[in-house]
Amino acid sequence: MSVVSLLNEVHVRPKGQLLKWIGNKYKFAEKIVSFFPKEYNKYIEPFLGTGAVLATLCPHQAIAADTLKPLIAIWDILQNEPDRLINHYHKNIIQFYRDRLETYNEIKLRYNSLPNGLDLMLLSRTCYGGVVRFTREGKMSTPIGPHTPITPESFEYRVMEWKERIQNVQFLNQSFETTMQSAEQDDIIYCDPPYIDSQSILYGAQNFKFDNLIHCIVECKAKGAKIVLSIDGKKKSGEKKILINVPKTLFEREVYLDCGSSMLRRLQNGGRTMIGEDVDDRLLLTW
Numbered sequence: 345m346s347v348v349s350l351l352n353e354v355h356v357r358p359k360g361q362l363l364k365w366i367g368n369k370y371k372f373a374e375k376i377v378s379f380f381p382k383e384y385n386k387y388i389e390p391f392l393g394t395g396a397v398l399a400t401l402c403p404h405q406a407i408a409a410d411t412l413k414p415l416i417a418i419w420d421i422l423q424n425e426p427d428r429l430i431n432h433y434h435k436n437i438i439q440f441y442r443d444r445l446e447t448y449n450e451i452k453l454r455y456n457s458l459p460n461g462l463d464l465m466l467l468s469r470t471c472y473g474g475v476v477r478f479t480r481e482g483k484m485s486t487p488i489g490p491h492t493p494i495t496p497e498s499f500e501y502r503v504m505e506w507k508e509r510i511q512n513v514q515f516l517n518q519s520f521e522t523t524m525q526s527a528e529q530d531d532i533i534y535c536d537p538p539y540i541d542s543q544s545i546l547y548g549a550q551n552f553k554f555d556n557l558i559h560c561i562v563e564c565k566a567k568g569a570k571i572v573l574s575i576d577g578k579k580k581s582g583e584k585k586i587l588i589n590v591p592k593t594l595f596e597r598e599v600y601l602d603c604g605s606s607m608l609r610r611l612q613n614g615g616r617t618m619i620g621e622d623v624d625d626r627l628l629l630t631w
């Protein structure tokens with residue numbers, strides 16, 4: 345199996361975010377990528393979301409997937425027809441600048457009657473605080489934000505920048521279980537799953553089971569892949585503490601990410617990991 349060097353690839357995050365989406369990993373993306381091995385076979389991201397880590401890594405070969413269909417549609421359009429994204433943003437944001445609320449409600453209604461990538465992209469840029477919230481029935485429910493959305497010129501710049509970074513990626517609308525089946529020796533897998541308990545609404549009810557993820561990680565590790573799992577402590581603080589059963593030797597290191605600095609330690613969890621502590625973002629690594 346060929347292992348391709350990363351040395352010539354970009355590890356600087358894009359200058360701006362393509363989608364405005366609360367809880368994304370844009371702020372931590374460079375730090376996260378810095379823990380990836382310098383050489384790898386292919387990159388796999390089973391919980392893609394807004395793709396901050398993917399775009400920062402700029403992989404030579406990758407599979408990126410998510411169960412939210414209109415989100416994967418955005419990535420497909422970005423890769424294959426970027427002008428459609430640019431034109432849709434331009435047309436609608438000019439109208440939005442003229443009549444904010446009416447335009448926002450029009451876009452939301454259009455999306456909710458026929459979920460699609462172009463309108464989801466617009467909603468993420470115009471909704472309140474990037475809180476892209478769905479009802480249990482999958483309807484986007486966030487009200488309009490008070491901010492002025494970025495200009496069409498600025499959006500176009502972002503499209504062009506992001507498009508370059510995802511040329512070698514295969515985007516798939518599927519569950520993490522299916523995505524992780526394609527793991528091979530020397531792959532890197534970055535998992536940023538929905539936050540247990542709290543995010544089933546933010547990201548739609550998408551049948552996520554943490555135990556299944558741990559099972560998939562065990563299998564991928566056995567195939568020789570290296571897995572990085574993000575755990576967001578802050579999001580869960582204040583909620584009930586969740587103890588998960590993790591095989592004792594599954595994760596070997598834990599990294600705390602606190603905007604700039606990071607702390608690395610060997611795991612001594614006695615086979616159990618506590619999530620729900622009031623800590624910064626952290627990573628669990630299988631090597």
Ligand SMILES: C[S@@+](CC[C@H](N)C(=O)[O-])C[C@H]1O[C@@H](n2cnc3c(N)ncnc32)[C@H](O)[C@@H]1O
Nearest residue numbers: 368369391393394395411412519520536538550
């Ligand atoms: C925490 S977000 C990922 C955020 C991403 N790292 C970013 O920077 O934007 C989790 C993602 O997992 C997706 N998701 C939820 N359940 C899933 C499942 N069962 N399989 C695959 N993806 C799932 C959600 O649609 C959401 O985009």
